[in-house]
Amino acid sequence: MSHAPTPRPLRLAAAGPLTGAMTVPGDKSISHRALMFAGLAVGESRIRGLLEGEDVLATAAALRAMGATIERSAEGEWRVHGVGVGGLLQPQVALEMGNSGTSTRLLMGLVASHPIVATFTGDASLSKRPMGRVIEPLARMGAGFAAAPGDRLPLTLRGRCPAVPIDYTLPVASAQVKSAVLLAGLNTPGITRVREPVPTRDHSERMLRGFGAELTVEETGEGRVISLHGEAELRAQDIVVPGDPSSAGFWLVAASIVPGSDVTVRNVLMNPTRTGLLTALRLMGASIETMAEREVGGETVADLRVRHAPLTAIEVPPDLAPSMIDEYPILFVAAAFARGTTVARGAHELRVKESDRIAAMAAALGLAGLTVREHEDGLSIEGRDGDPLPGTANGTTVASLLDHRIAMSMAVAGMHSARGIAIDDAAPIATSYPTFLDTATSLGAATTWLNR
Template sequence: MTQKITFTVQPGGSLNGSIRVPGDKSMSHRSIMLGSIADGTTHVKGFLEAEDALATLKAFRAMGVEIEGPENGEVTIHGVGKHGLKQPEGPLYLGNSGTSMRLLCGLLSGQDFDTILTGDASLESRPMRRVTEPLAKMGAEIETQADGTAPLKIKGGRKLKGIHYDMPVASAQVKSCLLLAGMYAEGETVVAEPAPTRDHTERMLNGFSYPVKREGNKAIIDSNGRLKACDIDVPSDISSAAFFLVGASIAPNSDVTLRHVGINPTRTGVIDILKMMGANIEVFNEKTVGGEPVADIRVRSSQLKGIDIPERLVPLAIDEFPVLFVAAACAEGQTRLTGAKELRVKESDRIQVMADGLQALGVDATPTEDGMIINQSEIGGGTVDSHGDHRIAMAFSIAGLRANDTITIQDCQNVNTSFPEFKTLVTELGLNLT
């Protein structure tokens, strides 16, 4: 049984200093997956040494890939080529990592051996039909539990055929899963998205010299390609940086610089939304590393204003809403979020859990079916249950900067799995968290 961890945050303070937050989780996962099936040796710097990305690393080790590290964020992957993976001895346990499970589903549907994917209780309650159904159309054979959840049993040796798939909901995980399966399918696989989602998979495939075409809202791939090993320097995760962007915006007398942050346009919704609310954010030193744009970001305190968050930005900031809700509580007037139903099926129901927590601290927050309405409020002290959701635990930690009394946050152990350095970095910058 994991030990229960509780955060206690004393009210007030400001954030000051310059930090580099850990590497991007999405890219850390993909660097292992693609490096493993590439020809040659791939060197990765800035790899996120947290349990989710390590779950992916362990899965590929179990399938016969030799991987050295991680040591100080450096990993060396001795690729086995597109058809070189071997059957693991037992089920692949993926912990709490939805990305690992959904992307591996696609990759493993094209192998000639059977695999079983399992995870912790939270992961085994998350919806998997969104990937297993389109994969079945490609000819994959995947057995789920009766309600469409994991454990997933994937049959090997199936001949996959490319399909044209119109995604009902914008999801980078579904798109990535089908593109990975498409590398093993006869003919073209075309994935059309209803709204833009993060494109790390396409960019990294191109980085490994594997052809992926973009035509409008479609990503297109076929099996006529090989991956060539390359070097990857993983940028800092903008989803992790978001806590500091909001913290420095809402805490008086703050001035924080975040170095080497990934500013992929499919991920910068949080910057766009905060700027619309009047945040003082400056992006500089822009460059491209391994197909991905990176930059340094400076953020200083400002009086935020409530806005109606444009729905087109929702998929570009989907993981950042817990902490954006905290920003909304500090913003003059009213902030409204709509079109974010996806938040209800994350590690927790993030709409309900955030609304409950904000209300417990005296914030005027009303959950709706697909979002939330928040009016500017004094943030009081109180006890909040994060329901084991790391982003919620960190969001309420940041709320302490504007609270007028102590905030106690229960069930924070998953912060250690996703962002173990959070406590050190945020206390270094000036938050009183124990």
Template sequence: MSASETPIPMISEASGPLSGVAEVPGDKSISHRALILGALAVGETRITGLLEGQDVLDTAAAMRAFGATVTRHGPGDWTVAGVGVGGFAEPDRVIDCGNSGTGVRLIMGAMATTPIAATFTGDASLNRRPMGRVTDPLALFGARAWGRAGGRLPMTVVGAADPVPVRYALPVPSAQVKSAVLLAGLNAPGQTVVIEPEATRDHTERMLRGFGAEVTVADGPEGRVITLTGQPELRPQAVAVPRDPSSAAFPVCAALLVPGSEITVPGVSQNPTRNGLFTTLVEMGADLVFENPREEGGEPVADLRVRHSGALRGIETPAARAASMIDEFPVLAVVAACAEGSTVMRGVKELRVKESDRIDAMARGLEACGVTVEEDADTLIVHGRGAGGVPGGATVESRLDHRIAMAFLVLGLAAKAAIRVDDGGPIATSFPVFEPLMQGLGAAIRREG
């Protein structure tokens, strides 16, 4: 499946049992960071298992525009010849980050302490998303930014000529903002400190250490304190990208909901800052087993064995867990719709500023499919209809959001009547093989027209 300006309507309907091995793509978060840190290292970094979704391909193109040599040798097999910390060249064109909030925010951070200018844009969805949450802390280093009203793209960022280290407390948990500040701190003298109130995905800290930066993490009265010593010479690495738990979530949840299903999803990241969904599913009664735990590329991974679970029950997810499953709430809401009782998801206000307002998108879509939903600024409550109880039969707007599209296609497999998604094209940004992978497991998902 490829991204396209022409909508790609899709439909899913009740399927027979899903079975087989789901070889989901590499982790998107790690893929972005491997390309960026490879570009900031001195020498050649080798990356295997790189996700080749459009979001990551846009980051690869951006690294080329800043002067790194980025080469694809085969599926998932890439090298990056870096230019060193502070070595980015000024790009001679606008940097188009497509649909990727992660890509644009991390790249802004990586160039914010180098005295160059770059203009960023994206697709219609990305250009609606706020960038002030990143440009405000980057201004503390001395960077400047000009964009559309509300701090939106297109936006020009001018990096600091004489950057200073900063100490920044995140107002809300955000791995993107944390990572942007740490990447900016690489070219600032002294120590840059980020304080996060709740732990968010820690791929940046792990990978910075792997590339040779000095990073310490400690718990303090204010929260989790991350300290980076600036101006290191990053060493090139061999990075093996584990499989993406956010992508694995879709076949996993589909297998839980479709009677008779049993699948295996090998080599999925089990990073504790990313596994909130799996913890939640087990609490709901999911038959989910973690086999062959091991470490790959500095990240814990395991093989997941998943069996249909017909007696799932609604639970309350604590706000403190939200950061570890922020991208999985759309598909969790689908599972909740098929469970007995109500599922209360707290601490989810970050969903309001993702590729779409995901709380509103899921609420309206679930209501169209016959599910009762309650919401406020920071909470989503789904009143489950039990196994096989979701009426379905609706056409749902994906809102240019890949995870909304995939979540409702999963729901269609377990609903009484088929569910249509108005546009499945955005799925290519993160999970380009979603359609054939799901079909290979036996899912009745297809394009219309």
């Protein structure tokens, strides 16, 4: 599932306004969860709009290895015959997660309350990322772990059945940890509770209820309390996956910074736990119009029309961090073209993503000609007041560090640069957005593969 080992260097350059309309791939968070819940449901679920990137395909492969039947039709519809809660089978091979932290952490929760043993492996990037924050609550539920030093992959998990229900307060805002505990709670007798002082994306809660789980969410003075009744029976569903707001974010920023641009992104998920970037861009003065807002499968979706507009630096409200944690790299790019110095902090989580995204973006933007100050939890970026970035010098490439969001963010920066921006490896983009470069070209960007 990991991308090809041979790097694919790429240069993105300015080529006039970006114009047109497009849809972005299905939301990655919802795609992962749709497969997992369908894999535990009784009957056949049908999924349309599934993101077919490497991360989601890693989830599908793991579920097949544990007994679910998952097939894709020629028309792009996915059909999943689930095994029922408690019905996961012992995998005969290691579960290869590629670059997908979401697959790993959520599937760990799934396995933790089943009487099976599973080994999780991943690529070089994923194998550097700590899993301790998921191990801790799942171990309290009774699961056993043998991990590489630092609670890293490769990792072997021995599930416990019956597991022990817990009442768990999240020490950091993490939808992945929350979801892992809830997934373990599905096959655990009694009530499993997760308390989150800071709200995080709530796709697991919405979708679990849709599949028939008995789940309640209570708003309290200390935050949200999610209670799940275990030994659930999930019922097969038909699911339409809306467009990924994280993927849409690249075009919202690209059209905002490239003069003369006018781009419409259709069918974007508008869940309020996922719209932090939209809020931040509007605070900076971006021209983004919400059109045709509607409900699809329990989630709000809309079309977004974005036109070039001058951006002004802001101090990004830290309370936006949970609703835009994956979008900080592309927000940093927007800040690069604003008037004044943007301060974006409150994002400690970026240090433990596919790469250290704070350090990676500081280095990449610096190579492209920007003045950047690195903080422990974010960046301060001196914007260019709409002027193009100088770009990378001949023979110089910015390092993507096997991180798809770094690669795509710097690709967008290259769309308004004097010399273009060369990226050392664009191959990781396939993990979440396989058609990104095709879309860039169709909108008018100039892309050139470089020889090594």
